[in-house]
Amino acid sequence: MYLDFFGLHERPFTITPDPRYLFMSERHAEALAHLIYGVTESDGFIVLTGEVGTGKTTLVRSLLQRMPEAADVALVLNPQLTALEFLTVILKELDVALPEAPEERTSCRALTEKLNEYLLEAHARGRRTIAVVDEAQNLSAEVLEQIRLLTNLETTRHKLLQIVLIGQPELRELLARADLRQLAQRITARYHLLPLNADEADRYLEHRLAVAGALQPILNAGAKKRIHGLSQGIPRLMNLITDRALLGAWSRELKQVDARLVDAAAEEVFGAEPELRVPVARSGDRLIAAAVGVIAIGITIIAAAMLWPESRPEVTEAAATPAAVQTTTTVSEPARESVAQAELRDSGTAEAAPATPQEAAPEPSLHDWLQAHRDRTGTADAFAALFAAWQLPAPGDAGRCEAAARVGLRCAADQGALAELLLLDRPAIITLRDLQGEAHQVLLAAQRGGDVMLRASDATVIVPRAALDRFWFGEYLLLWKPAAPDASSFAPGMRGAGILWLRQSLAALSGEASPGVDGADRYDPELANQVRDYQRSRRLTVDGLVGQKTQMMINTDLGVAGIPRLSEDWPVAQSAATGGSD
Numbered sequence: 001m002y003l004d005f006f007g008l009h010e011r012p013f014t015i016t017p018d019p020r021y022l023f024m025s026e027r028h029a030e031a032l033a034h035l036i037y038g039v040t041e042s043d044g045f046i047v048l049t050g051e052v053g054t055g056k057t058t059l060v061r062s063l064l065q066r067m068p069e070a071a072d073v074a075l076v077l078n079p080q081l082t083a084l085e086f087l088t089v090i091l092k093e094l095d096v097a098l099p100e101a102p103e104e105r106t107s108c109r110a111l112t113e114k115l116n117e118y119l120l121e122a123h124a125r126g127r128r129t130i131a132v133v134d135e136a137q138n139l140s141a142e143v144l145e146q147i148r149l150l151t152n153l154e155t156t157r158h159k160l161l162q163i164v165l166i167g168q169p170e171l172r173e174l175l176a177r178a179d180l181r182q183l184a185q186r187i188t189a190r191y192h193l194l195p196l197n198a199d200e201a202d203r204y205l206e207h208r209l210a211v212a213g214a215l216q217p218i219l220n221a222g223a224k225k226r227i228h229g230l231s232q233g234i235p236r237l238m239n240l241i242t243d244r245a246l247l248g249a250w251s252r253e254l255k256q257v258d259a260r261l262v263d264a265a266a267e268e269v270f271g272a273e274p275e276l277r278v279p280v281a282r283s284g285d286r287l288i289a290a291a292v293g294v295i296a297i298g299i300t301i302i303a304a305a306m307l308w309p310e311s312r313p314e315v316t317e318a319a320a321t322p323a324a325v326q327t328t329t330t331v332s333e334p335a336r337e338s339v340a341q342a343e344l345r346d347s348g349t350a351e352a353a354p355a356t357p358q359e360a361a362p363e364p365s366l367h368d369w370l371q372a373h374r375d376r377t378g379t380a381d382a383f384a385a386l387f388a389a390w391q392l393p394a395p396g397d398a399g400r401c402e403a404a405a406r407v408g409l410r411c412a413a414d415q416g417a418l419a420e421l422l423l424l425d426r427p428a429i430i431t432l433r434d435l436q437g438e439a440h441q442v443l444l445a446a447q448r449g450g451d452v453m454l455r456a457s458d459a460t461v462i463v464p465r466a467a468l469d470r471f472w473f474g475e476y477l478l479l480w481k482p483a484a485p486d487a488s489s490f491a492p493g494m495r496g497a498g499i500l501w502l503r504q505s506l507a508a509l510s511g512e513a514s515p516g517v518d519g520a521d522r523y524d525p526e527l528a529n530q531v532r533d534y535q536r537s538r539r540l541t542v543d544g545l546v547g548q549k550t551q552m553m554i555n556t557d558l559g560v561a562g563i564p565r566l567s568e569d570w571p572v573a574q575s576a577a578t579g580g581s582d
Contacts (some may be wrong), residue, residue: 002250012212013243015236017058021211023204023235026489026547028059031191033543035063038189039071039130039162045151045186046164047136049171050193053236056166059193060132063164070126076133083146087111090131094118108146116153119160129161136167137174144174148183176433176473190474195233198225204235205242218246222259230266240269366471367434369461370442376457377440382429385443385455389427389564390479404479412548413477418465421476422447423539424549425556425565428478430454432471444476446570453570480552481563490546494523502546505554506530 003009012021024032031048038046050056067073074093081089087108091098096118104110122129131150133139139147153160165171172192175184196204202224209218219227223245231237244265245257254261370377384394387404395403401411421428421444428444445460446453452468454461490498500521504514510530528544535542538553555563 002246005250005253006218006246006255007213007215008209009213011243012208012214013239013246015053015239017061021208022055022058022062023200023207025196025200025204027191027193028055029489029491029545030547031193032059032062032066033545033547034189034191034541035059035164036066037541037543039063039128039164040068045183046162046189047171047175047187048164048166048191048193049169051195051234052168053234054193054195055235056193057134060134060164060166064132067130068128071128071130072122074129074131076131077135079133079135079139079143081143082140083108083142084111086143086146087115091115091118093131094129112149112153115150116160119153120155123155123158123160130164131161132164132166134166136165137170138167139165139174141179144180144183148186151186184473195231196228196235196238197233198228201228201231201233201238204238208239217256218249219257220259223257223262226259226262230262230270237269241266244268365435366432366461366463366467367436369459370432370434370438370440370456370471371436373456373459374438374440376459377442379441381457382441382443385445385457386427386429386477386479389443389445391564409479409481410548411477412480412552413475414549417474418452418468418472420539422452422465422566424478424552425567426478426480426552427564427566428476430472430476432468433473434471444566447566448570452566480548481555481560482548482551489548490523492523492525492528492544495521497521499523499527502531502554503527505558506534509534509554509557 003011022028035046035048048056048059064073064075072094074090076086076089076093079086084106088098088105088111091111091114094115096114098105099110099114101110119129133147147163150161150163151159169192174180175187205219205224205227219242227238227241227245231241241262242257242265245261248261248265249255249257252261380394380397383400387394390409392404392407404411421430427446429441430444432440432442434440440456443455444452445455450465451462452465454463454468490502502523503520506527507514531544531546531550532542534540534554535544535550538557540550540553
């Protein structure tokens with residue numbers, strides 16, 4: 001109706017996923033880069049989650065367009081299946097003939113053997129096989145267990161089937177269940193898409209209008225601000241409101257949409273009280289929203305569902321000290337299961353394996369330390385400790401990352417393995433979940449050898465890395481100081497002072513002469529190859545995109561002054577065996 005009126009060649013705000021309209025916020029760009037890396041160079045599971053309407057399906061469609069030529073993809077769009085139906089769909093998607101015998105077509109074992117035969121043959125031909133499951137929050141426990149068993153299909157060096165799970169936030173909660181911990185432990189990459197912030201929403205709206213052919217401004221500043229506010233930055237809701245607003249402007253013969261038209265459109269979409277009809281964040285999201293205030297989309301959620309510990313590490317409590325004196329606890333590494341036990345567990349056949357005496361006996365653990373200091377493990381305490389590590393005063397209860405920005409620092413929140421976080425070598429807020437499921441935000445304050453030190457206000461605990469893994473689900477928030485004028489991601493084709501910094505930094509790290517200025521501020525293919533080589537050497541995602549992790553690692557390797565280091569902040573006078581104060 002309104003296309004000719006606004007000079008558009010198609011509707012820009014339909015809710016049908018179209019990769020041409022994919023808006024690459026920094027978080028979307030990093031998510032897509034990790035997905036591409038995952039399906040080309042890594043093994044295990046990849047999990048992408050996000051609220052309804054945040055662009056997950058569009059991102060997946062973009063991923064499918066970028067699949068390597070040597071990849072075979074099985075796409076499962078309706079996961080409300082039995083385990084047998086799930087295996088059947090996978091085989092059909094891969095064009096694998098089902099067994100001829102009727103009894104074998106109804107046997108999960110027979111279908112799995114058929115799939116294994118195909119995967120081995122594909123691997124011998126140098127092909128990768130990838131299963132992408134959309135709406136994975138609807139998977140039953142039976143199918144999730146079948147998926148776990150599929151990861152046992154492997155050669156001596158590689159997994160034969162790469163699995164990508166896409167779902168709503170409930171998927172994170174599902175994977176945090178104690179009975180699914182074996183599956184969760186095999187996830188190699190996680191990403192959670194958050195709604196767009198105000199600046200990203202502005203660029204998102206203009207991006208879609210430009211793709212649809214707009215040559216003149218159609219939405220004024222007030223309209224864009226109101227669209228973001230009513231939709232809470234959820235792209236699908238933004239599309240619904242804006243499409244209706246364009247229709248309203250056309251009906252009134254107005255060439256530009258203002259806030260009043262947006263309000264009228266939202267009333268039609270949501271009803272009389274649009275603010276009350278917009279989905280609100282889940283409890284985990286509200287926890288961090290209250291903690292960090294209104295923060296850019298790059299600041300992801302700290303509090304998320306955590307893995308329940310499999311076993312409880314032994315703890316030796318330090319001598320009692322007055323409350324005013326910092327207390328230190330030492331937690332020893334938990335007993336490791338035998339190889340035979342691990343094989344039985346991974347095969348799914350250890351249904352009635354007897355508990356060892358250590359597993360059966362109640363033991364003190366990191367859980368006890370968290371419970372003992374639960375009044376010190378809130379968000380405010382964690383941020384105060386993080387700011388103190390940077391020798392900054394504690395921020396207020398709101399706008400903590402804005403306070404960091406005022407002194408030239410940035411918040412960076414993400415998910416990853418402990419080894420990756422330790423490699424970044426910066427103090428970070430992590431969220432641990434105790435045996436009762438209660439969340440505790442503490443500071444990862446230092447590392448030495450195989451131990452890490454956690455801080456909760458004035459109390460510290462020394463924890464073996466293996467013990468920490470069982471209480472932490474991989475999400476963290478840290479502060480970092482960008483050396484480049486612009487801390488956003490750098491990608492091939494870009495120009496500017498940030499690219500010059502990147503080129504000069506890589507040259508310094510490789511011992512080469514600093515490049516001249518002419519042409520050095522352009523991200524050309526040669527620089528992209530240097531970035532990939534550096535990312536590969538530092539075990540980062542090899543994608544050529546210089547996001548915050550790559551920039552942080554460069555700063556770490558350059559030895560930029562004024563940055564607190566995990567590796568340098570271990571108190572010299574403190575004894576891990578006896579405890580003491582810092």
